[in-house]
Amino acid sequence: MSALRRAARPRGTSMRDALYEEPGPRTRRKIVIGTVLSALLVAAGIAAVVRQFYVTGQLAPRYWSFFLEWTTWRFLLQGLLGTVEVAITAGVIALVLGLLLMLGRTSGVAPLSVVCRVVTDFFRGVPSLLLIYFFFFVPAQLGLKMPSFWMLALPVALAASGVLAEVFRAGVNAVPKGQVEAAVSIGLSPAKIMFKIVLPQAVRYVIPSLIAQLVVVVKDTTVAYVVSYPDLMQNARVLITSYDALVSMYLVVAVIYILINFLINKASVYVANRTGVKIIR
Amino acid sequence: MGLSELLGTYGQNYLNGLLATWSMTAVSFVFVMVLAVAVTVMRVCPFGPLRVVGDLYVQIFRNIPGVALLILIAYALPDLKIVLDWRTCVIATTILLGSAFGSENFMSGINTIGVGQVEAARSLGLSFTKILRRIVIPQALRTTVLPMTNLLIAVMLTTALGSQVPLNPQELTGVVSYVNTRATGGILAFLVSAVGYVGTAFVISLVGNRIDKRVRILR
Structure with a gap:
């Protein structure tokens, strides 16, 4: 890499x-x-x-005129706020989990490494919708009451953590081998090498890729209606039933999502160009 | 519910689900490749309007959430007097999303070749079509094996959107939600589907890595 x-x-x-x-x-x-x-x-x-x-x-005007009203946009913005909250929460959890999975996998402790590898591959190989259905059905079956926010944030975070673990690993691999060898020769412990030498540089390499992964997180949150969490899409569905304007509303919402993700991607490319690193997906 | 009971009651559903996932993935991926090539040709052709449309296509379908696109195709298009059956809706969604990423893979495959090689080829007197056929396309294809393997897995995961519309037969994710609305399937009901996905992804990446090792260009 x-x-x-x-x-x-x-x-x-x-x-x-x-x-x-x-x-x-x-x-x-x-x-x-x-x-x-x-x-x-x-x-x-x-x-x-x-x-x-x-x-x-x-x-016809009846399908578009309500976009001129502030109440429409206020309700959509409330939904957008819900989307942002759940996406950022999921993103932070995924960041921590991804880092832990990567550290486990590269720890050199065989059983831990194998477990982390299996977990990483599992979350990377399973559709996020399946994980969302899991959190929708299983805790309820076990008698646990889970708020809809977490029914959405946790599966989205888990799905992203697998990918982020791989992104972090690519960053670690991008740190020149000579540095690790030099650190070993001056007698640093493996943990010190990881946290003082490798990780600070690896994180810098992968920042653009981490930003780009936020797009995936935002996309995954759009199935919030499965767990009836009020995000942008769910609020749009509510507006559709009250205004009976399906096509225009879904089109506008799609454009909003496209713009958000486009801006996130642009930010990622901007950071990548400034620091001269490549984005990995 | 134990595994034997689960598979005894719903085994056929899971099997049909796996086959539905596989077949939708295969059909989608063929069209993803065709459309990705077409869009990439548009993006590198010398005609400005086509380049703009190609770039716009990629930006739109790269950034739109899958569910939003599926809903547009499945529920908004009928209002515009375009009615597709459910399976076609899911496949069309997957194709549109996948082809945008496929085109990005092709573009970065082309970009890794380096301007110098094209300039060298031209100074040797190779024609435009020869430069494409002998220099650009072979190298671009070889460097895109691994990204395309990942895309195939992504296409398979995208077909899980099929659980959001009444498909018949349902695909793997739809089967799980069907089982769970009927009985307490518990963790096991999900694991069976998950194994179907992860196993398929494992085989795909195994084959992809094999091919990549054989054709990779060491730089």
Whole structure:
């Protein structure tokens, strides 16, 4: 994973542009024609979509006017706050669990290492929905009463912890071997080597990847309605029943989620470019 | 409920669930690959509007939560007079999500090749199609084996969205919730499905690592 430390490519020389030679006059003409044709194609596609909305009556004001009201947005923002709360809680738990799983796996203690590896692979290989259903059904069957917040936060955290353990491990592997050897030769204990030498650097390598993983956490929280936790999606469903406007509401909510995740991804890329590390997923 | 009792009563459901998960994964992945190639071609083609659409496609489907997309396809499209059956809805969702990530894998595969190689090839007098066929595509494919293996596993996990619509037969996650609404399946009911997922993921990554070891380019 030494590629982790490879510095970002200088801007401006992207591979997509390098593929083509500097076009001559004839090629330039072809490109202009192709650009115009493809623009027409795209415009036709957009027109077809808008037409479908129009024909089916989905552009009618009654489906969109309530977005002008503050109460709509206040309710959606309340849901968004719920999403943020549960995502951050799950993210923090996953961070701690992922770190512990990684430390266990690289501890060199055989039984602990095997257990941590199995747990990591388990949470990475199971859909988060299955874990959510687990926390929805099983504690209730055992007679435990669990708040819906934790029925959502815990499974999302567990699902992410497996991935984060692998991200941390990649970060640890990216620390040059020579440093560990040097630390051994001056007589540091394995624990000291991990916590004083390797981990501080490893964490720095993986910060962009950790930010990028937040996207997965946010996405996983959208099934909050399974446990009826009031997140953005759940509140949108409530609004849909009161305004009877399914298409417009789900579209707006989808756009909100896309924007949030897009910004998280952008932040991750920004940090990666500033520190010159690669994002691992 | 013990394991034998669980499998005695619901064994057939689990088996059908596993087969449904496998078949949806396989069908989705084929289309994911086709669409990922198409989107990647759009993103590197010289026509501005197509590049924009390709980039937009990837940003949208990379960032939209699976459930939100499934709900749009399954419940919003019928209001626009486009009605798909449940299974098609789930598969379409998986394909749209997967192909965005697949295209990202291809793009980073292309990007690892390095501008210098293309410039070298051009100075040797290779034509555009030859550069693509001999230099870019073979290397891009070889470096994307491992990411695509992970994508295949991700596609399988995404088919769990099928539990959110009335599928028939249900897939593995849907089976568990079915079993649990009927009886107290407990932890075991989940473990059976989990083993189905983890086992499949294990086999996929085993095969993927084998292929990767054989074709990997050491740099």
